[in-house]
Amino acid sequence: MNYTYKVGCSIENLKGVRDFIRGSLKNHGVTDLEVSEIVLALDEMCSNLMIHAHHCNPDDLFELHITVKNSDPVIFEIIDDGTVFDINQFNEPALNNIIHEKRKGGLGIRLVKTIMDRIEYQKREGRNVCRLTKTVHFNS
């Protein structure tokens, strides 16, 4: 099953993104705790994209695709036309440094890497695709 959500780059739209993810995964009986972790990771990826690659321009659209097939790992793809920021190339600051420098950022990328199994970047038809993969448990 494929789910698609297309949305403008305003951070006011993050709530809609979260509701879309929750709704899609609940259709398949993904456990609540796993849904909440996935929402957290994707909220981070989408807010980073909106803020840093699109400067919160509501006219810039991106797409979020969710693919759930049998009991395979769930695939999430974020597709846009902005500047790519590869979080695999980013060394997130240590927690102690975050406290010491009173930084309000830096936690998010650590969360995404902890929650997701794999994060890959590719080009498809000239667009950026960030693909995140996560093994989940389905309630029977």
Next chain:
Amino acid sequence: MIHIKRIQEDGADIVVLIGEIDASSSIELDLAIAKSVGEGFTRILIDCSALEYISSAGLGVFMSYIEEFKDRNVKMVLFGMSEKVANTFSILGLNELLQIGKDKIEAKQMVS
């Protein structure tokens, strides 16, 4: 998205979070805590019992006060978290860095 109320009980400031905190609303959490400190409160309780969701932007706000509160001898305790919200804090081990109580009674004991 987020409603924040402040209630004073026994000289402590209770900041009540209702709804969801994300990149668009974390500034309101930051302002509420800054206001509490600015008014001179040294015991701040964060009521999370109606907090439905918190993103890394919200976690970052709490983290950013740890050092300042240590220097100024301000005690902050979060309490009443749902299982999902508590899990968000524990994924990165922030539950070890912040003071988190079970309920208001325990939180009051922790700041006294």
